[in-house]
Amino acid sequence: MESSPVYTRLTPATIKTSSSSTISSMKEEEVNRCQIQEWYPKFKSVSIKTLIHELPESFVEYLLDDSGPFVLPASVSNDDALPNRIHNPYEEEDYQVSDGSGDEAEPSSPPSFPELELKIRESIESLGGAIFPKLNWSAPKDSSWISTSGTLRCASFSEIALLLRSSDSLVHDLCHAYDSCGDRTLSRPQKFFLALRKWYPSLRPEMEFRCFVWGQCLVGISQREVTTFYPALCEKKDDVKALIREFFGNNVRQKFESENYTFDVYVTEDERVKVLDFNPWGAFTLPLLFTWEELEQNLREESDSVAFRIVESQCAVRPGIKTAVPYDYLDTSEGSGWDQFLRNADVELHRQTRSPEAGA
Template sequence: MKEEEVNRCQIQEWYPKFKSVSIKTWIHELPESFVQYLLDDSGPFLLPVSISNEDALPNRIHNPEEEDDYQVVEGSDDESEQPSLPPSFPELELEIKESIASLGGAVFPKLNWSAPKDSAWISTTGTLRCSSFSEIALLLRSSDSLVHDLCHAYDSCNDKTSSRPKSFFLALRKWYPSLQPEMEFRCFVRNQNLVGISQREATTFYPSLLESKEHLGVLIEDFFMENLRSRFESENYTFDVYVTKDERVKVMDFNPWGAFTLPLMFTWEELEQNDNEQGDGVDFRIVESQCGVRPGLKTAVPYDYVDTSSGSGWDQFFRSANEELQRQSRSPEAGA
């Protein structure tokens, strides 16, 4: 994989070209000071001061007794220690507030490649729905999966020259509360041919997909041929789509082929062997029974970090750990 292939999958790169077949999105370039705020883990967890007095956790309960624990008593050894001042990004906050209003009052955020799905639990709704800058900052600052975008985006590239892109962007996407998870699919393109389609939420059985599978496959294939095949410049990549109730297909995201992208109901070995050049058709996979549910795929960390198959990073780690354990057990000190 090359850096340029990874770069094409950044939302600020592909969205302007495909916005007519995607969902409405506003994109903001992030100041480096905000990027460093997201990366900083040296001090206490502090949310930016909101110039609009908007609270990221409006329903939290303040405990005066707990707050008293943090007061410095006059004459104590800690008196000289000044408390950390919370950061503030007034210009960015005003820009984001305006974008949220223009998108109907609620958005879900993502950086260049990834959304903070792993931190949804910390929001008051348990989702990525945000209506203020403070809520967005809370999700981004609490997410471990975004470390991939910030520090490891090019780890799988054979021409890696940097650990991060020159600039980071925040994409604010219009929030649709009625989206149905069974209508989102991941599509796999090899040698510019659509070779596979997978149910995006592979941890759930949706009976309705059994009846509509064939028709959905036709809709997605037609969409790919008409809108993506000759326009997206990479030969190998994946893209996610959502099929609306009125049978319109919307592209939601692009991801590189392999590396940190989840193959969902496929394996990358299977996909590598299928190029669809012989007219075999697209392999469309859904969970066809409750017994077919694949556990463990609800993850927001890169695929490289959860893949334990032969030759994976974890497989090599376990092998090395086992070899070290055997070496130590054979050492003279072990028998002492």
């Protein structure tokens, strides 16, 4: 997968970061702490129910293999093969591979992971029949479009395999997790894990928040879903901020060992806070309604307050920038295409904010 066209044309020279100090100070151990199999056991009581399976190397190689057409594992039946999206090459008359001698060769045997599939099937059943998957760090959010529901909801091994194999963003976990580490010695983790997280259809996206921690102090909170304006959230923002601050002090600050990091939470209707994820400070982590410069400026000002940002009007909605690479790999340097795009977006946002229709 090192030869993936999505990533190989992006070199370290194109990396745009918030500051050189942020990246150079990131360590492998900090990235490792953000793996779900590392943090979940400590936060199990305040997170959503999750079952984690170590992946055999053969399955990792299957995810990385882009040398031919997408073939589902051998045990997946025709009913599970999602025929509208993925075809069984054995049933396609035009699927022929030449061996160079003029004779038509048979397609290679599809992969088989019977032990893993059995464990996953049992886990899905124990979690209520539906889950959403993620690897050590990332979920295959960029491939949700290929599922029947348009979400990450999976009820079978075949749906999980389809999402994982269709995701470009998972290349980060498989090949590039340590690229931003100043003390990098690894190219990939020694082991990969598949986390099956219980699917909750009633979760409200406006109640997900990303929290920014520097020096073990909570310095910022951002609404996680920035592409939509939720009027009801404006009325709750002070209460939500207080709940998250209390939760951080009671449940996160003394348990998570890194000095600088981010973590995502969900606030339930009965005002309980649940940990969803941990990520490093900077690098491939999205700052959402902040910029890393703004967060670091707040630190330089030695403010004791926690900056809390939500989308407070329709004009403040951010466009959803969905890319197949980590945020930090985008070339947003001055004069680049992404730099001009973001500048134009900011100009349009300010124009709308100042317009009479916006109430200015």
